[in-house]
Amino acid sequence: MENLFKQIKEKVEKELKEINISDDFEKLEKKYFGRKGEFTLAIKNLKDLAEEKRPVIGKLANDVKKEIEELFENAKSKLNPVANKAKEFLFGFDPTLQGDKKELGHLHPCTIVLNDVVDVMNSMGFMVLDGPELESEYYNFESLNIPKTHPAREMQDTYFIKTDKNFKYKEKLVLRTQTSALQVRTIEQFGAPLRAIFPGRCFRNEATDASHDNTFYQIEGLMIDRNISIANLVSIMNSILNQIFKRDVKTRLRPGYFPFVEPGFELDINCLICGGKGCSVCGDGWLELMPCGLVHPKVLEYGGLDPKEWNGFAFGIGFTRLVMMLYGINDIRLLQSGDLRFIKQF
Numbered sequence: 001m002e003n004l005f006k007q008i009k010e011k012v013e014k015e016l017k018e019i020n021i022s023d024d025f026e027k028l029e030k031k032y033f034g035r036k037g038e039f040t041l042a043i044k045n046l047k048d049l050a051e052e053k054r055p056v057i058g059k060l061a062n063d064v065k066k067e068i069e070e071l072f073e074n075a076k077s078k079l080n081p082v083a084n085k086a087k088e089f090l091f092g093f094d095p096t097l098q099g100d101k102k103e104l105g106h107l108h109p110c111t112i113v114l115n116d117v118v119d120v121m122n123s124m125g126f127m128v129l130d131g132p133e134l135e136s137e138y139y140n141f142e143s144l145n146i147p148k149t150h151p152a153r154e155m156q157d158t159y160f161i162k163t164d165k166n167f168k169y170k171e172k173l174v175l176r177t178q179t180s181a182l183q184v185r186t187i188e189q190f191g192a193p194l195r196a197i198f199p200g201r202c203f204r205n206e207a208t209d210a211s212h213d214n215t216f217y218q219i220e221g222l223m224i225d226r227n228i229s230i231a232n233l234v235s236i237m238n239s240i241l242n243q244i245f246k247r248d249v250k251t252r253l254r255p256g257y258f259p260f261v262e263p264g265f266e267l268d269i270n271c272l273i274c275g276g277k278g279c280s281v282c283g284d285g286w287l288e289l290m291p292c293g294l295v296h297p298k299v300l301e302y303g304g305l306d307p308k309e310w311n312g313f314a315f316g317i318g319f320t321r322l323v324m325m326l327y328g329i330n331d332i333r334l335l336q337s338g339d340l341r342f343i344k345q346f
């Protein structure tokens with residue numbers, strides 16, 4: 001009897017070495033400790049022993065049982081993790097269980113409208129260009145006929161950037177205040193004739209309210225050719241707006257001053273939020289949406305073109321305002337708020 005328990009232990013030890021997935025442990029446990037398991041039967045036989053031998057063998061049986069349990073524990077902790085995972089995947093995967101719902105994102109309203117504008121402009125032969133948000137003072141101001149002393153710099157509360165004295169460019173850098181900063185860069189690069197738009201982010205040190213934010217988007221348009229007229233400018237701008245709003249929108253053109261155009265205009269759009277009655281976004285029912293004009297001869301010269309041969313028009317769409325008009329958004333700050341209650345509506 002003594003030997004029987006020891007033999008069982010040796011057998012278990014040997015068999016444990018040959019298995020490495022959890023199901024096989026269960027089989028082995030059953031083989032020895034199940035209802036008809038070898039160990040269980042051996043214990044049952046204890047009752048046939050002479051009475052004086054029972055406590056001794058009984059204790060031995062108990063000790064062996066503990067040792068076997070330890071063997072199992074040790075072997076289980078060394079289980080082959082890969083084989084086990086594979087098995088768990090194949091047989092432990094329940095396809096009827098509810099999974100984690102993955103929420104799909106979607107385009108930001110500004111991106112949706114920008115894609116529309118790009119389509120419209122492409123169809124009229126305008127290419128789409130990108131440029132630096134950290135811009136030199138030269139492209140942001142000087143090349144646009146806004147010299148250092150010009151009061152027009154006051155119109156745009158600029159973020160000037162401090163640079164280290166060892167910085168390789170001696171130019172002062174600014175967070176661009178307008179996408180117009182790309183006008184001369186583009187003329188320099190592509191020459192004339194030229195049709196391009198430059199959508200992008202601009203920055204101004206603004207006190208924010210429902211219609212002003214320190215970060216906003218503009219879309220600049222530039223067309224250079226021979227004999228460009230104000231009629232060309234107006235018809236292109238109305239065409240853009242009608243295609244974007246998908247209806248005839250009411251606009252008005254009034255004189256405006258910008259140093260880089262001559263003559264300069266403001267194209268206002270009748271407010272679609274209040275229907276022209278006046279509200280927190282537009283004020284008096286009209287919203288400045290597209291300042292524009294014929295490109296100033298100085299700007300052409302800065303770009304290396306002869307103003308006697310070439311002329312053109314430029315416009316700057318207040319793109320963030322356009323998005324607000326299109327969707328009836330009454331506070332500009334919502335657009336960059338990251339507030340999901342707002343953004344999920346698009």
Ligand code: DAH
Binds near residue numbers: 178264
């Ligand atoms: N860059 C001007 C601004 O941010 C807007 C502007 C005015 C752009 C007239 C133009 C233009 O292209 O012709 O205030």
